[in-house]
Amino acid sequence: MVLIEARDISKIYQLGDTELRALDRVSVIIEKGEFLAIMGPSGSGKSTFMNIVGCLDIPTSGQYLLEEVDVGKLTRDELAHIRNQKLGFVFQGFNLLPRTSALENVQLPMLYNSVPLKERNEKAIAALKTVGLEGREHHHPNQLSGGQQQRVAIARAIVNQVPVILADEPTGNLDTHTSIEIMELFQKLNVEAGITIILVTHEPDIATYSRRIIRFLDGHLVSDKPTIEDQKGLRKG
Numbered sequence: 001m002v003l004i005e006a007r008d009i010s011k012i013y014q015l016g017d018t019e020l021r022a023l024d025r026v027s028v029i030i031e032k033g034e035f036l037a038i039m040g041p042s043g044s045g046k047s048t049f050m051n052i053v054g055c056l057d058i059p060t061s062g063q064y065l066l067e068e069v070d071v072g073k074l075t076r077d078e079l080a081h082i083r084n085q086k087l088g089f090v091f092q093g094f095n096l097l098p099r100t101s102a103l104e105n106v107q108l109p110m111l112y113n114s115v116p117l118k119e120r121n122e123k124a125i126a127a128l129k130t131v132g133l134e135g136r137e138h139h140h141p142n143q144l145s146g147g148q149q150q151r152v153a154i155a156r157a158i159v160n161q162v163p164v165i166l167a168d169e170p171t172g173n174l175d176t177h178t179s180i181e182i183m184e185l186f187q188k189l190n191v192e193a194g195i196t197i198i199l200v201t202h203e204p205d206i207a208t209y210s211r212r213i214i215r216f217l218d219g220h221l222v223s224d225k226p227t228i229e230d231q232k233g234l235r236k237g
């Protein structure tokens with residue numbers, strides 16, 4: 001089943017007299033349940049693409065469909081609702097609220113749709129358990145390691161039972177050992193909960209956890225292969 005369809009998407013930034021094509025006629029289909037890595041050098045359009053897929057930005061031209069809904073036709077409120085119900089975001093810098101417990105951080109996406117406190121608590125505790133942080137509910141971010149903070153962020157991303165997680169360089173601030181643990185967690189969420197994972201990374205080792213790799217260069221989608229094929233290509237080159 002198709003989850004995400006980008007049809008000929010371009011994103012153009014006007015910088016004075018010059019146009020910067022951050023994305024140039026990108027078309028891609030992502031099915032439910034995929035584990036997809038997005039690679040490419042800095043400035044190639046990865047984050048621009050993720051922002052559009054995450055309904056945080058709209059393309060200059062082209063169409064973006066999420067679960068067959070044309071996102072370009074939605075109102076601001078409808079977009080906010082979709083972001084809250086369909087998309088979980090994980091960032092390189094964790095983006096947790098400081099001086100706020102893990103439990104409260106994970107509850108944030110449920111404040112939007114006014115879930116009752118008891119249910120909010122139960123769901124946040126369950127999400128923290130899923131990411132391996134049982135017993136850390138009342139720790140604040142500065143009392144947690146980087147890996148634990150990223151687990152809190154992942155619990156926050158999944159607490160509304162979203163079908164898709166968008167992760168932009170989620171291991172960029174973590175050491176190798178912790179990165180592996182985080183990738184194994186994404187793998188578990190993909191395999192056991194069926195959550196579609198879309199991950200930006202510039203590290204080949206991290207990308208091997210995916211099953212498909214698409215590559216951007218200068219705003220163009222230049223490669224789209226199963227991960228095994230992509231990695232073979234790398235070794236030859």
Ligand SMILES: Nc1ncnc2c1ncn2[C@@H]1O[C@H](COP(=O)(O)OP(=O)(O)O)[C@@H](O)[C@H]1O
Nearest residue numbers: 013020022040041042043044045046047048049
């Ligand atoms: N808000 C913006 N205004 C102008 N140019 C931008 C903006 N956001 C991104 N860009 C430019 O678009 C291109 C793609 O950026 P980005 O998607 O962030 O690349 P990546 O995530 O692959 O490093 C870059 O040349 C970047 O400078």
Ligand SMILES: [Mg+2]
Nearest residue numbers: 043046047048
């Ligand atoms: Mg980026």
